[in-house]
Amino acid sequence: MGKKTTAAAVTPRVASAGGVSSHNILGDLAAKGLSKAAPHTVPWILGAGMLPVGAITHATWGTAEALPWASAALALSGAALTGVTWAVSRYRHTLGRMQSTGTTAVASGWLLAATITGPTMRPTLDLGLWLGGTLAAAWNIRNVVRPHEAGEAGGSPMTGVSLFKRLLTGTAEKAGLDVAVTGVQAEPHRITGTVELAEGHTVEDLQRAIPTMEAAGRLPSGTLVATPNPRDAGAPTMTLSNPLLLEEPILWPGPSRPGGSIAEPxxxxxxxxxxxxxxxxxxxxxxxxxxxxxxxxxxxxxxxxxxxxxxxxxxxxxxxxxxxxxxxxxxxxxxxxxxxxxxxxxxxxxxxxxxxxxxxxxxxxxxxxxxxxxxxxxxxxxxxxxxxxxxxxxxxxxxxxxxxxxxxxxxxxxxxxxxxxxxxxxxxxxxxxxxxxxxxxxxxxxxxxxxxxxxxxxxxxxxxxxxxxxxxxxxxxxxxxxxxxxxxxxxxxxxxxxxxxxxxxxxxxxxxxxxxxxxxxxxxKVCVTTTAVQGQTDDRRDELETTSVIREYVTPNGELDGADATMPPVDPDAPLADVADVPLGDPDAVKMSPDQAREVLDQALAEFADGRPFGPKELGHVLTTTGLKRGWIQKVLKERVEAGVLDHDPDARDQRAYRVRALTNA
CATH class of the missing domain: 3.40.50.300 (P-loop containing nucleotide triphosphate hydrolases)
Structure with missing residues (x-):
């Protein structure tokens, strides 16, 4: 039943003759004409409705006893309504604001007169017919001439697009600019539109007016941004967004394209x-x-x-x-x-x-x-x-x-x-x-x-x-x-x-x-770090950079070399040629790539997965296999400690300072 009802509701009316169905074209045209004319009848219906309203107020409050109080009340309420109309229509163009406010003032004034004299008494009736007809015709003209305020293809006049247009035209007018807004597009966090500037105005004028527009619209500073249009200097793009969206810090969500190219955004x-x-x-x-x-x-x-x-x-x-x-x-x-x-x-x-x-x-x-x-x-x-x-x-x-x-x-x-x-x-x-x-x-x-x-x-x-x-x-x-x-x-x-x-x-x-x-x-050639000491004078800088390299690769390491604690230290200021850097293991071994060497080290560390402590000297075979020097293995062990893979106890006895950290369930 539901489907039949829906189909009937949307199917055009047809006439049947001799078993042949055809569209009722005249009926369709009449219905379309009535739908377009309906909005224009609203001002006339409202104007005609003032007559029975005036008759009711006259019959109720037209007596000598009630009239003074009723007149005062109607005058105050009319003035209040007129003021409210002026206030709420501030985003309209000046003509629209004046028309809305004038209509309210005329209607409340005539209602006061009709309450006193009666709506059919002359000249109250004549003034009502003349002013009401004029205002209704004015609203019809405005509805025909002005563009749809709801967007590019009609719609409700209370949409965000409509409000955006009213906001820009109204606040721009307060800033001394006459603009029209077209091409409005609404997105979840912003609205953009093309602002067509009146002759004699430039995009720079619009940009300078933005603070005034934001103040007139009671908007946060930074809400509006005007961008020049490279194809049309008289039609810049205006963007409205919410600066309060960024009030709180936003935590880094992780890399956007891990493993991608630097050419990607x-x-x-x-x-x-x-x-x-x-x-x-x-x-x-x-x-x-x-x-x-x-x-x-x-x-x-x-x-x-x-x-x-x-x-x-x-x-x-x-x-x-x-x-x-x-x-x-x-x-x-x-x-x-x-x-x-x-x-x-x-x-x-x-x-x-x-x-x-x-x-x-x-x-x-x-x-x-x-x-x-x-x-x-x-x-x-x-x-x-x-x-x-x-x-x-x-x-x-x-x-x-x-x-x-x-x-x-x-x-x-x-x-x-x-x-x-x-x-x-x-x-x-x-x-x-x-x-x-x-x-x-x-x-x-x-x-x-x-x-x-x-x-x-x-x-x-x-x-x-x-x-x-x-x-x-x-x-x-x-x-x-x-x-x-x-x-x-x-x-x-x-x-x-x-x-x-x-x-x-x-x-x-x-x-x-x-x-x-x-x-x-x-x-x-440029990817070699010169280890520098912060805060040294220029005349000592070269010497310090050289000695830092000597310390890293030449100074004996008790853990790695198994050296006696009583061994005298190497003089870091001695010439580099006097202290040859000899790696552990076979000097003729072919060097592996860092990735291959790390795989060898991972296999060696797997032998200590049971938690037994170990020292760098127990990994000497890794250097023999990879052809790398002790500085590399020290660096990798430090990385693993910082990454939480290894535990390190610098005070451990017999130089077994490292231990593979046991995995635990989260």
Missing amino acids: LRVGVFQDGTPIEIVLPGSHIQIMGMTGSAKSTGIGWTILGEIFTRHDVVVLFVDITKGRQTAGPMEPALHRLEGTVAGAQAVMNQIQAILSQRTDDLAALDLLKWAPGCGLPYMVLWIEEAADVFDKIEMTEFVNLMRALRSAGGSIVWSLQRADSTQMPTMVKGQGAAWICAGVANSHDAGWGLSDDQEEAGAKPERWGASKPGMAYVQVPGVDRERIAMPGRFYDWGTTDERRVAAMRAHALAWPATRKPVDPTTA
């Missing part, structure tokens, strides 16, 4: 319209700027690097001469090089410059004009933390030349600093970057150094946050749509406390170590 946060922040690194140099406490290092920096570490075709060379390992320490296993001195910073840049021609030749041999995934060369990322201190010490002319050449050879430079003004770095460096991430800053003057001109003109204001919302930033990097370059976003957070952040990053770096990424012989 890096997911690093969320915009306030709910869409992910995804940036494309190859082909760009990036400037990251923000005041102390804005999380430009551990929020923005760690999140970008955390994504980079999970890509198979990229190497990261990290420089921080100010904080040493404070920022880089938890990431160290995933870095191909870490430099903490001025000499080391200059050295890595010189070495990169030295291999560029070979890399470009390798790309040219493949008929490539720029780096591409699968070309056989890993992409190089030179990350400079606290860059102002580095720029103050190195030769900037050479650095600018490196920036110009590196992109063609397959590399990017990312520099992070607190204030990118001309006293901290040459203006040319910022111009070479062409990609900007600006976190919270102290004031609008500082904001100008961290934003592009387009971001400033579009209304980006990072001084709104300062350091109060770590991780908040504006992003103009390849991969980000132009309409979002002035939309606030929030980069992921690695934890709710510093301890959890450090632990999360250390675990992530251990899971994606640099040793597991293949590097071609040319790029390998």
Whole structure:
């Protein structure tokens, strides 16, 4: 029964003659005409309804005793209704607001007169017919002429699209602009539309008016963003989103494309319209700027690097001469090089410059004009933390030349600093970057150094946050749509406390170590870390870097070598030639790759899975098999301890300090 009823309800009316059914076209046309005419009858019906209402109020309150009180009450209520109409129609165009308010005033005034004289008395009846007919006709004209306020294809006038149009036209009028809104699209966390500007107005006028529009609409600051339309300067795009969406930090959800290529987008946060922040690194140099406490290092920096570490075709060379390992320490296993001195910073840049021609030749041999995934060369990322201190010490002319050449050879430079003004770095460096991430800053003057001109003109204001919302930033990097370059976003957070952040990053770096990424012989020349001691003077730096290598590979290790505790220490200042570095095991053994060597070590550790303690000297056969040196096995054992696979007791007797940690059920 239900199906038959539904079918009958939607089937057009047909006439049957001689067994042949045909559509009743005239009936269909009449029904369609009535449906279109019905909305236009509403003003006339309401106007005619005033006559019986006036008759009722006159009969009820038209007596001499009640009339004074009724007149006063009707006058006050009419004035109140008129004021309410003016207030609630503030988002309408001026003409619509005046028409709505005028209609309310005329109707309440005529009802007062009809209550006193009666609706059929003259001139009350004449005025009612004249004013009512005029207002009804005016509403008919407005309904015919004005576009649908509900959207592109009709619909309810109370939809979000309708309110968006009314909001923009009404608030723009308060700001002195006359606009029309078309092409509205509503999404879960944002609404966009094309704003057609009146003659004589530009998109810059609209951008300057946004604060006034937000105030007039009682909206949070940053709700509206106007973006120029490259195809039509008079029709920019306006986006409405909710800045309160990013009030709380958002924990890092994990890598977006683990094992993928660095050419694929890096997911690093969320915009306030709910869409992910995804940036494309190859082909760009990036400037990251923000005041102390804005999380430009551990929020923005760690999140970008955390994504980079999970890509198979990229190497990261990290420089921080100010904080040493404070920022880089938890990431160290995933870095191909870490430099903490001025000499080391200059050295890595010189070495990169030295291999560029070979890399470009390798790309040219493949008929490539720029780096591409699968070309056989890993992409190089030179990350400079606290860059102002580095720029103050190195030769900037050479650095600018490196920036110009590196992109063609397959590399990017990312520099992070607190204030990118001309006293901290040459203006040319910022111009070479062409990609900007600006976190919270102290004031609008500082904001100008961290934003592009387009971001400033579009209304980006990072001084709104300062350091109060770590991780908040504006992003103009390849991969980000132009309409979002002035939309606030929030980069992921690695934890709710510093301890959890450090632990999360250390675990992530251990899971994606640099040793597991293949590097071609040319790029390998710059992937050798110079272990530097933080805070030493320049004239001692070379000596310290050399002696640190001697200590790592030459100083006897009691655990590994089984040396007597009374053995005299090796002088670390002695010439390297006098203290040959002889590995354990067969010196003629062929070196295995790091991955193959780790498999051999895993097999050796499996023998101690019963919990028996062991020392490095009991793993000497691993070095014999792999052809590697003791420094490698010490490094891997340290990684396993930090990853929670091994327990380590530095005070253990007879040098058996390690134990395989037993697995427990969660």
